[in-house]
Amino acid sequence: MLLLINAILTLWVSCANGQVKPCDFPEIQHGDLYYKSLRRLYFPAAAGQSYSYYCDQNFVTPSGSYWDYIHCTQDGWSPTVPCLRTCSKSDVEIENGFVSESSSIYILNEETQYNCKPGYATADGNSSGSITCLQNGWSTQPICIKFCDMPVFENSRAKSNGVWFKLHDTLDYECYDGYESSYGNTTDSIVCGEDGWSHLPTCYNSSEKCGPPPPISNGDTTSFPQKVYLPWSGVEYQCQSYYELQGSKYVTCSNGEWSEPPRCISMKPCEFPEIQHGHLYYENMYRLYFPVAAGKSYSYYCDQNFVTPSGSYWDYIHCTQDGWSPTVPCLRTCSKSDIEIENGFISESSSIYILNKEIQYKCKPGYATADGNSSGSITCLQNGWSAQPICIKFCDMPVFENSRAKSNGVRFKLHDTLDYECYNGYEISYGNTTGSIVCSEDGWSHFPTCYNSSEKCGPPPPISNGGTTSFLLKVYVPQSRVEYQCQSYYELQGSNYVTCSNGEWSEPPRCIHPCIITEENMNKNNIKLKGRSDRKYYAKTGDTIEFMCKLGYNANTSILSFQAVCREGIVEYPRCE
Template sequence: MRFPAQIVWLMWWTVCVAEDCKGPPPRKQTEILSGVWSEQNYPERTQATYKCRPGYITLGSIIMECKNGEWVALNPLKICEKRPCGHPGDTSFGTFQLERGEKFEYGAKVVYTCNEGYQMLGSINFRECESDGWTNDVPICEVVKCLPVTHPENGRLTSSALELDKEYTFGQVVRFVCNSGFMLVGPAEIHCSTNGVWSGESPKCVEISCQKPEIANGNAASLKKTYKENERFQYTCHQGYEYSSKGDAICTASGWTPTPSCKEIICASPHIENGNYAPESIRYRSGDEITYNCKTGFDRSTQGNMATCTSRGWVPQPGCTRNRCDFPQIKHGSLYYEIIYRRDFPVRVGKKYWYSCKTNFVTASQEPWEYIHCTKEGWSPAVPCRRQCIFDHLKNGDNPKRGVKYVQGESVRVNCHAGYSLQNEQSVMTCTESGWFPPPECILLKTCSKSEIIIENGFFSQYELTYYLNKETQYQCKPGYVTPDGKTSGSVTCLKSGWSPQPTCIKSCDMPAFENAKAKSNVTWFKLNDKLDYECHDGYESQDGRAGSIVCGKDGWSHKPICYEKECKIPEIENNLNTQPKKEKYKVGDVLKFFCRQRLKRVGPDSVQCYDFGWSPNLPTCK
C-alpha cells in the first residue's frame, strides 16, 4: 500500500512535534482534581476534569488539557467562586454585623448583638456561612428582667408595671412612699437596669424621730432625749442671750424646725443727735450701760442720764430735745412787730408769735396772719411762707375755665394743642418758689413726614402723613420679606433728628415643607443666600445622595427638598429562572425568591435582598 507523499510527511511531523506533559495536572486551592493521576508523563490532548471544593460553586466543568507539554485550561474564565448563603436573618430587638467577609457567601461570619435592655438566649451569638448554608439558628433577644420588689415595712410602693409582685422588665421604675410618721432611708425610686439588677437597694421606712439637740448658750426645758414627729422641744437661753427665732422647735422628717439656737444680745452704738455719751464702743453686750449728756439749748428726753443694752435695744432710749428757739428767719415774710420782739430771743419751747407773708406767698393756713410755734424740733411750720401760683392761662393749649390757685410743691397736668408741648416735652407744671415750672406756654414740636422715608419691599400700615415728636408709626413688609429681626412688621419713631433708623425689609424664606427628609437646623426663617442643610430619612436619598442643601434666593428656595425611596434595579434573570414576587421596582429591604423550571436544579442562593448598595448575594442559576 502506497501513501501520498504529503500524508507521510504530515504523520512524520506530528510524531516529531507533539510533546508529552510531565507530571499530573496541577493541584488548585479551590478545585479538586478528579480521577487517579499516577503516571509520570501524559500524552498530548489528555484532559483533566476538576470539581469545586466544598463551599465553592461554578457552572459546568472545569477542564485542563495537555498542550505542547503544558496543562492549559480550556476555559480560563470558568473558576470556582464562593457559594452564597443568602440573608442570615434578622433578630427582633437586636442587630447583626458582618464581622468576616464582605458578602453573605462561604466563609462569611455575622455577629448578633441585642439592643440595650435585652439579653441573648444562649451563648452563641454568631452564624457562619459554610458549604451547606448558615450554621446555628438566628439568636433570640429577650427583654432583661429584674426580680420582684417587696413593700417596705411601714410603707408602700408604686410601679410603672401593670402588676405588682411580678418580674419587672428593663426600664420599669418602682417608687417608695412611707406611711405617716415614717420617713425613707435610701432612694425614693429605683429602676430595672440593663444587667437585670435594680439600680439601688430598696429603702427602709423608719419612724420619724429627733434627738435632743445641744444648744450653745442655752438649756432644754425637759430631760427627754428622743422626740417623735410633731412633738415640741422647748428651751431657754442663758443671760445675755436670746432666741435666734423663737423659744421652741418641732420635730419633722427633715429635723428640728426651726433649728433651736441662742444668739448673743448685741446693741449698736446709739445715735444721740445734739448729745454725747460714754463709754464709746462699736457694740455693746446685754447689761452694758452708757451715760449721756445734751448740748446747750437741749434737754435729755429721759428722766435720768443712763441707758442699758437689752434685748429690746437701749432702755430707756437716749435722746436730746430742744429747749429754746433762736429768732426765726422767715423767708418771704416777717413777725408781727418783730423789731419789738427781737430782743426777747432766744425763747423757751412753747412760745408762739404772729407772722405774715409777702405778696404771692401765703401762710400754712393761707390766712393773712398765722402763728409760728417754738417746739422741741424747732420752729413750726418749718417753711412758714410758701409760693402761691395761679393757673389761669396756657399759651397754645387748653385754658382752665377759671383761675385755680396752687401752693408751692403742688403740680397740675395740662393739655397742649396737637403738635405742641411744654418746655422739654413735659406735660406737668409745678408751683415752685419762683413760680410755674415749666412756664405755662406750649411750644411747637418737631414733626416728621412719611415722604422722607422710602421703604423698599414694604409700606406704611397707618394713614397719617405727618407725625409729631416721639410719635411712632408701623410699617409692613411685603410677602416673602421680613425685618432684620425676622418679623413681618416693624416701627419707626419721629425724633428731634428725624425718623429713627431707616426701616428695612429683607428677602426671607420660611422653613420649607420636606418630603421624606428633615432639616439639620432649628432656625425658622432664613435671609437671602442663607443655606439650609437637610438629610433624608432612612431608606431614602436625594439627587445628591443621603443629604442635600437648598439656598434662599430672590424667588424663594432654590429647589424643593425631596428625598426619593431607594430602589434596586430589576436584575437580569436567565430564562430558566422564575422569580417571586414580580414587581416593576424593588425597595430597600425587599426579598426576591428564585425557582428553577422543571427538571432543572438551582445553583446558588434561593433568595437575594435589596440593600443600599444593590442586590446581595449574587443571583443563582439553573442547571
C-alpha cells in the first residue's frame, strides 16, 4: 500500500512540474498483460516502465513471438499495435497451384507468392500471383484457371489472333485448299478443356481417307464401322468362338487403302479337363460351359504329394489349338524325408522334388555305393523314389610293411579277404611267410606287416613274486610290449612294461617284499598296533606303521620309533618296558 501511495505521489509531482504524461492501463487488442489483475493497481505508470504481455491465437507481437514487452514512452505505449494478425499457409486452398515459399506463418500486411501448375494461369493470365495477410485473414484465395496456348496447326490456320485461351474458349480454324477436317468440312472449331484442346486442328487430303474396313469371314471389327476414316486410323478385329485369329488384329488406313486384314481359322474346342491327381476350382459350376474355345484359362489345384509344373499347389490350365496346356497338370513329388540312407547323406538343401527330378547323395568316408563310387543319385518317379540309396562298407588297399599283396584289387567290400606274402627273410607274427586280412566294419582286421625273424623275441623273463598280466607266447614281434604285475602286498619297482627290441627284452621290474608285523614280535617288545586289533599285519614298502605301548608299559625308545616305516620287508620295532 505504501508503494502504491508513493507511485501516485510521484506521478502527481511529475505532472505538477510539467514532466511527461504517464501511461494509463494498456488495452491490448487481441492480447493481454501477464498478471494484469495484480498490475492494474499500479497504473497510471511513468515513462520508462515495461510490462510483459501475450497475444491471442492467430496473433503475434511485432517481433513474431507470442509474447513480448510493451513500453511506456513519452508518446504513449510502444508498440502502438502490440498484437498483429497472422495468417497460416495451411489456410491457403489453391487448386492447380502451390505456394513456393517455405514459411508457414505470415504476419499482418505480409505478402506471399504462389505459382500455377503448367497449363494453368492466374485470372489476369500470369503464371504466378500474390496474396496478402489482412486483419480478417488472407486478402483472397488464389485462383489458377486452365488455359490453352495457341495449338500447332496441320494443313490449317486459325481464324483469330489470340495467344492464350481460357477454359471453354473456342478457337475457329479453316483448312488449306484441297484439305478438309475429319468430318469432311473445310472449317471447324476446337474448345479449350481441362485436358487441353478438344482435338488437334488438323486437316487431311481427301484422297488419302479410307472407307469402311474390309469384312472378314467368321469375325468382325470390335467397334462400329464409320463411313470415312482418316489417314493412319486403326481398326481392331476379333474372331467368333472356336476360331483363332491369324495375323495382326489391327488394320491401318494409309494412302486411301486399308492394310491386310487378319483371318479367322477354325479351331477344335476343349472338352472338360480330366486332371489326374487334381481338380478345377469350382468345377461343378464351370462344367456347364464346356466345350470352350482356345484362349480360355481356368485355375486348378493338385492333390497331396503332387504339384503343378511351376512347383506350386495351384496354377492355370489353358485351352490351346493343340488341347489343354500343360498336358500333365499335376506332377508327382518326392520328399527328402522319405529317403533312408545309412552311412551316407544328402547334401542338397531342397526338401521336395518333382517328377523326374534327380537328387545326389554321398557316402561317408570308408563307405561307397554298390558300384564302388563315393556318391550316387536317385530319381523321383511316379510311384516315389527310384530306389533307396545304399552306402556299403569298403576298405582301400592297405599300406604293406615288408610285404606285398597277392591280388591287384583297389577297393574291397565288407568281409572281403586280401592275401599277402612277406619279403624274403621276413615273416608274420605267427612265423608264417603268408597271411590274410579281412575288411570289417572297423577297417582291416590287422595290418599286413612282416618282421625280420632275427629281431623277434622269445617269452619275457620271469620275475620273483610276480608275473605277466597275459598268457605267454612262444614268439613276440619287434616292439611288442608285455605288462608285469606283483603278488599281493609286493610293491612293483621299475616300469611295469617290457619291450621287444632287436631280439631282446628291456629290463623287467622287481617285486619288493612286504613287511609282516606278527603278534610274536610285538609281544617281545611289549607293543601293539595303534588303532588296530590285527594279530598279523602286512605293509608295503614305504608304508608307515603306528605302534603304541601295551597297558602298564612305558616307551623305552624315541617317540619317532613308534611310527616305523617299511623298507623292503624290514621294519624296526619300538620297545616298551
